[in-house]
Amino acid sequence: MRAPEELLYDSEASLRLVDHVIEELGAAGAQMDRDARTFLDKVMAQQGGFAELSRTLLRAYAETSGIVQRIRESTGMIDNGDTDRLQQMHGRLHEVSSATEIATTDILNAVARATDLAERLNQATDAERPQMIASLKEELGGLTNHLQFQDITAQQLNNIASLLADMRLRIAQIIAIFNPTAIVATPVQTAAPAFDPNASSLRSAASDRQAVADAIFDVGGQRKTA
């Protein structure tokens, strides 16, 4: 599976490309206006020029209708949900970055405290030593606890990867509308990773939700013992 950041970069690059093409179309439109006037003058100067003009206009109408139809189909595929999804991905990536930094800081702080305790153990009296060893064990145990962020951020990244895969599919469908012969790489089908789309590494959020869970299970426990 490609890295979410890489997929996000590709999606943004695709959107920039679409924007560039729209700008180019605008510029091409102005040139077409000038060409059309020249063509019109030339055709009308010929014998039977009016009939030729009608045929040309009918052909142009048919082509334009096709283009408009494709634009309608492509805009139908892009809805407000897509921009919401991009915003959601941005928020998730920010949270992953933040959670990684918080966990790293917590680990560094715990290492500093454990190192300090280990150094003080040399000078500690026999009476002080058991408590200090217990504290040292507590700090070292706490180190592994901080690593829970890995599971949570993995779920957040899986969520982002899933959203990006969806966006990639939509872009591929839009490309196919404008150019049915284009070879567009289809998303690789892999076993879907299991993730919680609302996974959060915020301890405060976990505390609030833990209180809700405790309340529900307390009621269940009372029901059982009643």
Add this chain to the structure above:
Amino acid sequence: MKFLVVDDSLTMRRIIINALQRIGYADTVEASDGQDALAKFDPAVGFIITDWNMPNMSGLEFARAVRATPEGGSVPILMVTTRGAREDIIAAVEAGVNNYVLKPFTPSVLKEKIDRLLSGTGAAA
């Protein structure tokens, strides 16, 4: 007592098993999803700690499957998950989960839930 620890994250399994060892439970068996856990579940297992979101078989499906076995009716099941919506918690109760811990958790919360379940004061079923 043998603990069955079920989580698709190797890191989480290590964290939970380390926490169990620190509070005095060294006999553990681990599984990476519900299917794997069901294969490893036997009468010697006296306590189950399971994640919810896992490939192949979720923790919720696993809890239901355990409850459907003759020896799985009374074994305590503690769910350790990121899913904290009220409807999720109620679904867990209905599946036969006895208590619930939200990630990220502290070892003291884990210990408290295990102690409560083993003393028979914290089980919803």
